[in-house]
Amino acid sequence: MRLGEPPKIVKDQINLRSPDVCNASISMKLLHEKFMLAALSAARQASAAGEVPIGAVIVCGDEIIASAFNTCEADHDALAHAELKVIREAARFKGNWRLNDCTLYVTLEPCPMCLGALFQARVGKLVFGCFAPQNVGTSALRHIGTSSLTDNNHTLSIVGGVLEKECSEILKLFFKLRRDAL
Numbered sequence: 434m435r436l437g438e439p440p441k442i443v444k445d446q447i448n449l450r451s452p453d454v455c456n457a458s459i460s461m462k463l464l465h466e467k468f469m470l471a472a473l474s475a476a477r478q479a480s481a482a483g484e485v486p487i488g489a490v491i492v493c494g495d496e497i498i499a500s501a502f503n504t505c506e507a508d509h510d511a512l513a514h515a516e517l518k519v520i521r522e523a524a525r526f527k528g529n530w531r532l533n534d535c536t537l538y539v540t541l542e543p544c545p546m547c548l549g550a551l552f553q554a555r556v557g558k559l560v561f562g563c564f565a566p567q568n569v570g571t572s573a574l575r576h577i578g579t580s581s582l583t584d585n586n587h588t589l590s591i592v593g594g595v596l597e598k599e600c601s602e603i604l605k606l607f608f609k610l611r612r613d614a615l
């Protein structure tokens with residue numbers, strides 16, 4: 434893979450090669466959208482609390498075991514991102530810090546700190562909503578052309594762009610209202 438190649442992150446794609454593949458892709462797409470809606474619901478709670486609207490859930494099997502939104506303002510804590518909080522909550526729920534069999538859904542592409550935490554917690558899969566081209570987290574993938582990252586013998590599968598428009602609009606609206614209030 435060379436720098437500058439086109440992005441190859443699995444971006445909410447439906448593969449139309451065969452009916453079986455198509456059906457499997459559609460059901461996976463619907464599943465991702467279902468859980469992303471739950472993450473969006475957490476993001477709305479953040480917005481209502483005056484926090485930047487980013488929400489996350491962790492799914493194990495087909496069950497949501499943790500949900501969180503960022504509380505940087507309320508906690509005066511730059512580290513209180515939705516992903517870190519939801520990872521802690523899921524680990525407490527499971528009684529195990531290793532989350533290999535879990536998928537983390539978050540409305541915005543993770544920052545480098547949270548991407549590192551996903552590896553520390555051995556999260557199996559990351560599904561995110563809208564892209565954050567300004568950060569150096571998973572955005573790096575778009576330059577190296579892959580849909581997974583491996584670090585310290587752990588591979589994290591990544592799907593980006595699920596309900597991208599909805600996840601992006603809630604952020605845009607929040608910042609517009611904040612600007613208008615100034």
Ligand SMILES: [Zn+2]
Pocket residue numbers: 514516543544545546547548
């Ligand atoms: Zn973060």
